Amino acid sequence: MAIIELNEFASVIKMSSAETNMEITRDREPSQPVMNYFNYFTEIEEEFVKRRRSHMLVSPLDWSLMESWKQRGVPLHIVLRGINSSFDSYDKRSGRIRKVNSLLYCQQEVELMFVQYGESRVGSSGEPAVEGQPETENGAGGKDSPFTIGSVIDYLNEQREALELISRKHAAEAALTETLNRIFLRLDQILDDLRTGKNLPAENLETDLTMIEEVLLDGLRESAGEARLAELKKEAAGQLRSYRQTMESAVYDQTLNNLIARKLREQYHVPRLSLFYL
Numbered sequence: 001m002a003i004i005e006l007n008e009f010a011s012v013i014k015m016s017s018a019e020t021n022m023e024i025t026r027d028r029e030p031s032q033p034v035m036n037y038f039n040y041f042t043e044i045e046e047e048f049v050k051r052r053r054s055h056m057l058v059s060p061l062d063w064s065l066m067e068s069w070k071q072r073g074v075p076l077h078i079v080l081r082g083i084n085s086s087f088d089s090y091d092k093r094s095g096r097i098r099k100v101n102s103l104l105y106c107q108q109e110v111e112l113m114f115v116q117y118g119e120s121r122v123g124s125s126g127e128p129a130v131e132g133q134p135e136t137e138n139g140a141g142g143k144d145s146p147f148t149i150g151s152v153i154d155y156l157n158e159q160r161e162a163l164e165l166i167s168r169k170h171a172a173e174a175a176l177t178e179t180l181n182r183i184f185l186r187l188d189q190i191l192d193d194l195r196t197g198k199n200l201p202a203e204n205l206e207t208d209l210t211m212i213e214e215v216l217l218d219g220l221r222e223s224a225g226e227a228r229l230a231e232l233k234k235e236a237a238g239q240l241r242s243y244r245q246t247m248e249s250a251v252y253d254q255t256l257n258n259l260i261a262r263k264l265r266e267q268y269h270v271p272r273l274s275l276f277y278l
Helices: 038-053 062-071 076-091 103-125 149-170 174-195 200-247 247-269
Strands: none
Touching: 038 062, 038 076, 038 103, 062 103, 062 200, 062 247, 076 103, 103 200, 149 174, 174 200, 200 247
């Protein structure tokens, strides 16, 4: 499966205010704001491109880093603040020759901003911020949904058909077949709910689809085997080698795992289920 570049999605979703829990709706007027939960990645990309002052495609390494920030609950405004702080420092340097070619250049500053953000929340609320539970500025909420029930049903049906092709191709692999059958059951339950007209909170639906993707990844790992996983890990570690010394252990591990997961999906031509890819 070809690597999906973030610029393909840049025109799909625009920033909105996070005000209330949102639902998948049957209709949406073009003028309505959309949910910024699905704009987390494109906002980061656009800010990076703007500060770099020349367009470039976001690399798989950058994508994996953004995924790790999202999974750890780094708020969008903290990431954007870290990017701008990194480029402010870069712009002040004299004798600049090499351009910033990767979002990894901003990684340390984003991590510093996130630590400061967590410390400030301890002082203001009496309790530390919880990793993995992003605030609404991450986009976990919004006034209106950018998706209609019909578009979500069509999208999930297409992804289900793609998974059926994989199931037929790998019918001899018992473990993967069992995993896919479990996924079909869960997808069918979601589709039944959507077809019966139930209004599902988009964040809840996204959580359900993310959990299904994790089940699928577990099946892919088992099917690939330890030897193949070791090869993929070696490849991914090689791609990250230049940045290893500047990344904290937790960030490195998460980014490495994201790269391995991407390579597994590409090997088996597995589609993504997240609504971000709608």
